[in-house]
Amino acid sequence: MGLIIGATTLVPKRKQVMPKSVFFIGIKGVGMTSLALAMADAGWVVSGSDTDEVFITDAILKKHNIKVSLFSVPLPQCDLIIHSAAYPVPTTNIPTKTLAQALADFVGSRRVIAVAGVGGKTTTSAMLAALFHSIGRDVGYYVGTSTIAGLDSPGHAGSDPYYVIEADEYAVSKTDPRPKFALLTPEIVITTNIVHDHPDIYPTVGDTLRVFSDLIKGIPASGTWVYNDTDPLTMQILKNSNPVCHLSPYNSNLKPFELSVFGDQNQLDAQAAVLAAQAAGIPLEIAEKAIQAYRGAGRRQEYHGEVAGRLLYDDYGHHPGEIEVTTTSFKTHFPDRRVILVFESHTYTRTESLLSDFAKALSVADLTFIMPIFESAREIGKPHQITPASFAALIPGATALTWDNAAEVVWNASRPGDIILTMGAGFVYKLHEDFKKHL
Incomplete structure (x- = not known):
């Protein structure tokens, strides 16, 4: 049967003759x-x-036959409109919700497992979804990616009481500064790490600590907090917030799993997923075996194939910590190959606020290229202090690119045996279409 969310039924009852439209x-x-x-x-x-x-x-x-029209097409008659925070609220008499509001209403009274943190959210959420489904548990899940290997889609309603959610700390909308995860009432919370990010809405580290601390304080006494006990800001929250829930720490000293994906961060994310599954009632030995069902997700160390002796990979990492960890994992896993990093920084605000950290992280690669910086909707028309050229000048041997010359310059700088790793939250992954023309 469907879930009743206040006065709104977001999951239609099976007896309902005409399904609702959104x-x-x-x-x-x-x-x-x-x-x-x-x-x-x-x-x-x-x-x-x-x-x-x-x-x-x-x-x-397209696979799921969802019709997509252009913005210029008039709004259709429907029961509900959900709008991205990146776009203005439409003028209409139809009930309208932000993505964060709609997601919270959709899961309603389900037993939510919220996966939070500045890095590793998507991978850990996808791991949990794969783990549960591999043992026949039809959990619902909401994961911010395009694909999860072995699963039909990145979003699933599910029939199990539990619902896995990649819980975002960013603001609900331009007019609602609350973090998106503040609208959820999770029973189990994973924090993969807590670092200062999104300086446009969290100007200081203290602001970041506050919203994550509020998330942890909201876990009920019967719930569980799964956290990395080697993360400094996480431990600061643990010390200051006195959580009443069960505590389930993990770290890199635990026994590694046999995974089809490589790198220390994937091992840490797997530890978190297994402990969350245990908190949801899955015996530990079963969860430890079931985590092997995870085989990857879109834009997370995603392999694009081998072209003329070059191995092509793409990753969504866009925070200095993510960049350093991911690049290091490639260098460790492929010790005899050069790692060529092509980075598209996401927002001028983040780039300028964390500039020295970016320069350090991007220096880990053997050769680094800097794409034009992705400009957020909030930044359009505002002056910027950083350019791709001045950014690249801070990184030894780095080169600034344009979208017109990027694929050619990177390819000509590479040689057989290299790894070409695109990274960033924008559209840098599209360069692989050009690289594959050399097949």
Whole structure:
């Protein structure tokens, strides 16, 4: 049967003759796509609008027969509109929700496992979804990616009481500064790490600590906090917040798992997923075996194939900590290969606020290229202090690129045996289409 969320039924009852309809404005974003697929899975008639630019979610939306129109097309008659925070609230009499509001309403009274943190959220959430489904538990899940290997989609309604959510710390909308995860009432919370990010809404480390501390304080006494006990800010929250819930720490000193993905961060994320599954009632020995079902997710150390002796990979990492950990994992896993990093920084605000950290992290690669910086909607029309050229000048041997010359310059600088790793939260992954022309 469906879930009743206040006065709104977001998961339609099976007896309902006419399913409800929902329209997503900005449907191609990974979070919007994930919820759209979950709601379609629950019986809603789903459609949406976006630009005609190709996103990583285009294929999965097409696979599930979700109609996507251009923004210029008038809004259809529907029961609910969900809009991305990146776009203005539409003027309409139709009930309208932000993505964060709609997600919270959709899961309602389900037993939420919230996966939070500045890095590792997507991977850990995908690991949990794969783990549960490999043992026949039909949990719902909402993961901010385009694909999860072995699962049908990144968003699923599920019939199990538990619902896995990649819980975002970013603001609900331009007019609602609350973190998106503040709208959730999780029973189990994973924090993969806590570091200062999003300086546009969290100017100081203290602001970041505050929102994560509030998240932890909200876990009920019967719930569980799964946390990395080697993370400094996490331990500061533990010391100062006095959580009443069960505590389940993990760290890199625990026995490693046999995974099909490499790197220390994947091992840490697997530890977190296994402990969360245990907190949800899965025997530890079963969870430890089931974690092997995870085989990867879109834009997370994603392999794009071998072309002319070069191994092509892509990753979503866009914070200095993520960049350093991911690049180091490639250098460790492939000790005899050069790692060529092509980085597209995401937002001028983040780049300028964390500039020295970025320079340090990007110096780990054998050769680094800097793409034009991704400008957020909030930054359009504002002056910027940093340019790709001045950014590259801070990194030994780095080169600034344009979108017109990037693929050619990187390819000509590479040689057989190299790894070409694109990284960033924008569109840098599209360079692989050009690299593959050398097949």
